[in-house]
Amino acid sequence: MVPQAPSPPLPAGHPPVKTPRVGVLLINLGTPEGTDYWSMRRYLSEFLSDRRVVEVPRLIWQPILQGIILTFRPKKSGHAYAGIWNRELDESPLKTHTREQALLLSAAMAARHGDGVVVEWGMRYGHPSTAAALERLTAAGCERILLFPLYPQYSATTTATACDQAFRALMAMRRQPALRTVPTYHDEPAYISALATSVRDHLAGLDWTPDLLITSFHGLPKAYLEKGDPYHCYCLKTARLLREELGWTADKLRHAFQSRFGRTEWLQPYLEPMVKALPEQGVKNLAIMAPAFVSDCVETLEEVNQGIRETFLTAGGQNFTYIPCLNSSPAHIDLLVRLTERELGGWV
Template identity: 50%
Template structure:
């Protein structure tokens, strides 16, 4: 009994919180990730981690193992490295550089009562390393915000997997709030509408505005993934905010690969067909991306421009992602505070 009486239960046995200032609220901003360098070897590591995630590729593991390591990782890293070289910055990949700007801006807006960290689902800085930073600070309450406005299993769901995997090794699991979706958050819709409105004021109103979302296999929708419905909802809400007519805009889906059917209409096919329909002046944005990255800066802004212009288009404008716009940062900070 004397051994038990000797214990001081007012002292935190894990963090020694009695000797630390009051704990902050931890915030984990999570995004998809990026290679460490625009090289074939770095892309091989990154793609190997990304494409090994069963949330991303829902094919029997043994079959996919031979496809991934026997074909894809022998060919794709070199091609992807060339694309990354075209958008790489002095601060690294655009996604990482912009994500760090978002982290700093959200930290400044939330203030000293919060500790904001950045973690990538694949690559560095990892989600595990960001959570351990919060653990070392004695944080007992964590808000996780995956920077995917529209929930999807391969993105938001996979982020939850990574968070849960890290917590499995913690003796004292903190209070957790996981924000799994903000597709209809009013301030997020306002920020998107503002970005489109500003573009129109500067460049004039196009014949059609395309809301291009990253695609997923149609099978995901059939199995219950809500992503498609959430993308359509975001599109409708922004269009209503801008007072657009149904003929003024449309939603489409980009970045498909493989031979399975993906969500339609496909962005590239749509861009090929619009000029023949008399639509030769368009603007395009991608509301599913909270920060510009390879899929927006290369695929949308460059590759798809060529697709549209080669088909007879005349004016093609890419509206950047919300990135660290003040209204976007305000929307994310408000969302975190509320949760």
Template identity: 50%
Template structure:
């Protein structure tokens, strides 16, 4: 009679950790505090990045340290306090990005060897701290997800720059993947349309048109090859087609310009001002370039541009929330992540 042979599970060799997959959601960043000092620290890091301000020469450094960081933080701190999450003592962008990470972790919890985390490109939690935390948990593979629907060197590329800097200091590097932009992904366009329709139903008025406002960029960056403007146009055209709207009913604009260079046009604030002067009384604004509400959506659009519209004769203004951690928004992130993890899970 042949004796039964018991086979024990294989054990990892000493020093070898179980294989796990890390997923790191990354958004732009935020000050740690809504005061002048906190905003100054944040702006110094942000505006010292050559991906954001490409000319980091002596003239810019003198302007940044001698003028901008002496004046702008005080004004921006007031703006942050208007939208600050006082309960958690943090910006809405941090609150929402954490919620997106938590929901994604729950949505893919059946993949028990996947660890989900989140970081900010500027400010905290830093990309370095979260990559170190993921690798400490045994993640030998890493998917980085820049939460920007449209690619630009000043957003998506600088996330990669920082990830590569962190990996450059590591002896045992995780295998790396970076998710692509999703500006024309059908799931993303559908989520935008569903979200817009749902919000319009809650309004006490019917907008005469919708303005699609994207974060701006110096025109020279596009002239030198950045694909951002083309991808914003592609998003808007796909959304028009999905919602059966022509260009007069869904207008593309660019917000948040800074400095004296020419930026991508048409400008959001100038467009909204002119619409009011031309007799438009009811508008809604959607921000398809932002995956989460932040200073640029909650204060710049919902407050500043609403005031511009009403000051020039407009009557009813609505800022449509970003996808955030809503069901449609999380469907987009989940599908993107699961697609990019194929072969790893």
């Protein structure tokens, strides 16, 4: 921490004054509290009501969402979550990984900065909420807080809405802390290195060699790109830098976009039709990773590792492997520490 001059004694009767500290808030997307219909409906209603996520006018969108989509989708989504649910802790893997990342980052920061830095975690949708996490930080004496949205590739639908939610929470505070936000880190050398390490370590454990690695990124409506969202460009740069770090030729690594929702055109190429066509193109051994997700979740564990795996093998593929997200790997925690300390410059 930056040294501060000692304060004079407080006058008699003055309320206690907390020792000033710095807070770090890790923010991820969110998770339902259970796999049942009503838990899923509450979560999906909050998520799909976000105007950063769905830009259709509310008067048009809400009747469709509440009357049609949320009648049927919670059951389907609940089934997907049930297949990957952490039954030991009765929570989604995303919540498990985010908590562990916060605990490990907290331990690393304590070892380097003592008790002057407090690390918390929260979700944009669901629990623990962003507002509750901010309340815990301010209650701990944090007068300066770094918001750390856990999205390497910035998008208004992820990074921006996470910050929006934090800003809304601050609007209710009489005494607001000073804020900073972590910028996009899609091309951060330590991030690219961590991805490359995860690829090398995973492939070293196989008894076969992939013909192709696909970097699968979460999709986005094409219209959002046309309106100025830089996410598409950041994803392609991440994929290119990873390929260069691995020393591979262009034919060994491709990118694709997954999780399309609705009938409008999204960013292409789409993952599922790409994978389905690969065996006829001579690709019989396939590896997939999801660099835009720092924690394994329903989109990676169910959609990719189960659904896309089945698509590839049914189409004639022979071997399929999914390379896990960075999760709580040492390289990822080191990356979080590096980014946190860089963005806390002058505060610690």
